[in-house]
Amino acid sequence: MTQHIKHPAHFDNDATAVVIERLTIHDREVAREAQRWVSGERGPLVENLDTLTSADLTNYVTEAVRIGAHALSVTGQAQEAQALERLLKDVGDKTAHSTAQAAELTARAVKEASEAVMAAARDAKTTITDADTQSRKELTTAVMTAKQDLNSELRRIFTGENPELVERLQPALDKFSGDLDAKVSAGTAELLAKAARQFDPSDPTSPMAKHAAELTARQEQLTQQLAKQHAELTSKIEEVSTVLRVHEATTALAKVTPIKGESYASSAHTVLVGIAAGLGDDYADTSTTTGRLPRCKKGDGVLSLNDGAARVVIEMTDSSRTGWTDYFAEAERNRDAVASLGLVRTTDQNGGQTLRVIGAQRLVLAFDPDKDSPDLLRTVIMLLRTTAIATASRKGVHQVATAEEKIAEALNHLVKIDSVKKLSATIQKSATKIDSECTALHSAVRRLLDEALVALAGAHATGPELVSTAESHGAA
Numbered sequence: 001m002t003q004h005i006k007h008p009a010h011f012d013n014d015a016t017a018v019v020i021e022r023l024t025i026h027d028r029e030v031a032r033e034a035q036r037w038v039s040g041e042r043g044p045l046v047e048n049l050d051t052l053t054s055a056d057l058t059n060y061v062t063e064a065v066r067i068g069a070h071a072l073s074v075t076g077q078a079q080e081a082q083a084l085e086r087l088l089k090d091v092g093d094k095t096a097h098s099t100a101q102a103a104e105l106t107a108r109a110v111k112e113a114s115e116a117v118m119a120a121a122r123d124a125k126t127t128i129t130d131a132d133t134q135s136r137k138e139l140t141t142a143v144m145t146a147k148q149d150l151n152s153e154l155r156r157i158f159t160g161e162n163p164e165l166v167e168r169l170q171p172a173l174d175k176f177s178g179d180l181d182a183k184v185s186a187g188t189a190e191l192l193a194k195a196a197r198q199f200d201p202s203d204p205t206s207p208m209a210k211h212a213a214e215l216t217a218r219q220e221q222l223t224q225q226l227a228k229q230h231a232e233l234t235s236k237i238e239e240v241s242t243v244l245r246v247h248e249a250t251t252a253l254a255k256v257t258p259i260k261g262e263s264y265a266s267s268a269h270t271v272l273v274g275i276a277a278g279l280g281d282d283y284a285d286t287s288t289t290t291g292r293l294p295r296c297k298k299g300d301g302v303l304s305l306n307d308g309a310a311r312v313v314i315e316m317t318d319s320s321r322t323g324w325t326d327y328f329a330e331a332e333r334n335r336d337a338v339a340s341l342g343l344v345r346t347t348d349q350n351g352g353q354t355l356r357v358i359g360a361q362r363l364v365l366a367f368d369p370d371k372d373s374p375d376l377l378r379t380v381i382m383l384l385r386t387t388a389i390a391t392a393s394r395k396g397v398h399q400v401a402t403a404e405e406k407i408a409e410a411l412n413h414l415v416k417i418d419s420v421k422k423l424s425a426t427i428q429k430s431a432t433k434i435d436s437e438c439t440a441l442h443s444a445v446r447r448l449l450d451e452a453l454v455a456l457a458g459a460h461a462t463g464p465e466l467v468s469t470a471e472s473h474g475a476a
Contacts, residue, residue: 020061034060045373106222118212264318265300267369268343272301272314275378281305281385291334298327299335303385310388312381313337320349328362338391339384343367343377355380361387379445386452 008023025031037060038046046052204210269285276283287300301314313335315327321344328340342364344350349366354376356364363384367377 018065020065030064033064037063106219264345264369265316268314268316268367269301271369271374271377272303272381275374275381276303278378279382279385282308286335292336293330293334296330296334299331299337302335302337303381305385305388310385310391311335311337312339312341312384312388314341314343316343317349318345320344324358324364325362328358337388339388341365341380341384361391375442379442382446382449386449386456389456390452 006021009018009020011017012019032045034055034057035046035052036042036044037057038051038055040056040059046055204213265287269283273283282304284302284304285300286302287297290297291299298315299313300316303312303314305311313328313331315331321327321342324342328342332338332340339361340358340363342358342362344364344366345368347354347366350356350364354366358364361384363380365377365380367374
């Protein structure tokens with residue numbers, strides 16, 4: 001059996017599996033993602049070096065290779081589809097050009113043939129007419145010569161000054177000469193006219209006109225046949241192009257869809273359920289159910305606080321969106337909420353910002369469940385839930401005012417995180433300092449929120465009652 005060189009990554013003997021040995025991948029993103037797979041499945045980021053050194057990354061490598069192969073396959077199919085579509089477009093263009101060119105050449109050939117036939121007919125008619133004129137002239141000359149010769153011969157035979165026989169024969173000879181001339185002229189003229197009509201294309205009964213009409217009919221038939229074939233080919237190409245566009249759309253959707261096959265909203269719902277459970281709140285996926293407004297499903301998720309006394313509505317999208325304010329307002333009315341949070345996958349979909357403040361109770365956060373840590377999302381949720389509790393409480397209480405001040409200060413700290421994140425992405429040398437600053441800001445935000453909650457707890461202890469969500473939201 002032939003011995004082959006064993007590479008770090010190779011097929012097994014049956015070529016049904018891929019074997020990876022001694023393969024080292026120097027990629028920061030690969031190594032960082034691997035830090036989440038030390039337990040055999042994706043989890044929180046692990047920084048402990050001893051744990052990372054002894055970790056079994058078999059499941060991670062298997063999953064990464066499988067997903068990467070799927071992504072490469074999808075990308076390759078998309079490229080092949082695009083190449084095929086370009087080829088079909090070229091075929092369609094060339095077919096249209098060749099059809100038009102063939103029709104043009106056919107029309108030109110028929111036109112040239114018709115012109116040649118007509119020219120030949122004109123030349124033939126001219127020749128026949130000239131021959132008719134010449135024959136008439138020669139015939140007249142011949143008859144006159146024969147008449148003169150006959151008269152001379154008769155006069156010679158019957159001598160005398162005024163031979164009686166010649167005088168009597170002269171009228172008969174003149175009549176014979178005239179009749180002969182007329183008959184010959186009429187017969188020749190009729191023959192020449194008939195011959196000319198055979199070559200006259202303007203006469204519909206002539207063979208030349210019939211031939212020209214047949215050529216025109218064949219040219220029209222050929223043009224119609226070429227146009228029909230071109231239309232059928234165009235229709236087939238359009239059908240194939242439609243199939244390719246559907247395939248490309250499916251491929252694009254597969255590229256956008258996360259690794260596990262879930263949608264962006266499904267992955268975000270999973271993260272939000274965990275955050276709500278950690279905070280002791282209830283979270284519900286409401287993307288498929290209508291709310292208080294008729295036939296309205298705005299508000300993909302709802303975070304319920306204090307047994308439903310206050311609510312935060314969550315809206316998710318995997319594309320850029322404008323008009324967040326109006327959308328949040330309708331979603332809050334539909335879900336009976338007092339605060340709103342919008343989630344998008346990337347900062348490009350959020351105006352280039354990680355966190356965008358739409359209002360004191362409305363925020364939009366760029367968060368990718370498959371890449372980003374949920375810490376920032378948890379902090380934003382804590383801010384909004386505290387705001388919601390404060391909004392749902394009776395106004396005019398000193399503790400509530402204190403809580404609102406703490407919430408405003410926490411929001412200012414939270415907005416700074418966006419600039420810190422941008423700084424972290426551009427200045428690698430200061431990464432440790434920036435991460436520590438982010439941690440300190442997170443701690444400060446949570447401390448301020450805890451103080452706000454303590455103040456709210458004091459407000460509840462003094463006896464404030466919760467008011468309806470609609471009234472409190474209008475007061476806010």
